[in-house]
Amino acid sequence: MPTLESIQSRIEALQAKADALIARQSESVLQKIHDLMSRHGLTVSDIEQYTGTRKKAGRANSAPKQGTVAYQDPKTGATWSGRGRAPGWIANAKDRSKFAVGASVKETKAKGKARAAVKRKGKGQPRGPQPALYRDPQTGATWSGRGRAPAWLASVEDRSPFLIA
Incomplete structure (x- = not known):
């Protein structure tokens, strides 16, 4: 029965043979490409330009992306x-x-x-009930300063005596 080491050495030898075969084949293919380019008067930039336009056309025809599920x-x-x-x-x-x-x-x-943690500045007036700014000394009624002024304060010219300190 073969050992693990012998199998691994065989794999390495076969891999080296495969790499050498690939190198030989790629050299022959590159030589053919070079011969064709020189025969037709093409340069590398001509090929890049041709493949670049082909890719752009291919992208335009591709299907639109579907939204990912969140x-x-x-x-x-x-x-x-x-x-x-x-x-x-x-x-x-x-x-x-x-x-x-x-x-x-x-x-x-x-x-x-x-x-x-990031506080955002609020837009406009604060929401909800506001603290009272004015108090009627006779009735004890209060007003926050928002909305229409109550009758006891609307007719007064100077509101400073009604301010809550």
């Missing part, structure tokens, strides 16, 4: 690429990382934390 519904198997309007099964989800395909939960959470 999210998948675990219940139905429906997929969404993450572009365009979100489908109903993911539209109301607070955390889309559980629907992500090919990304671990840790990676998506890390990305979410990185986004949360």
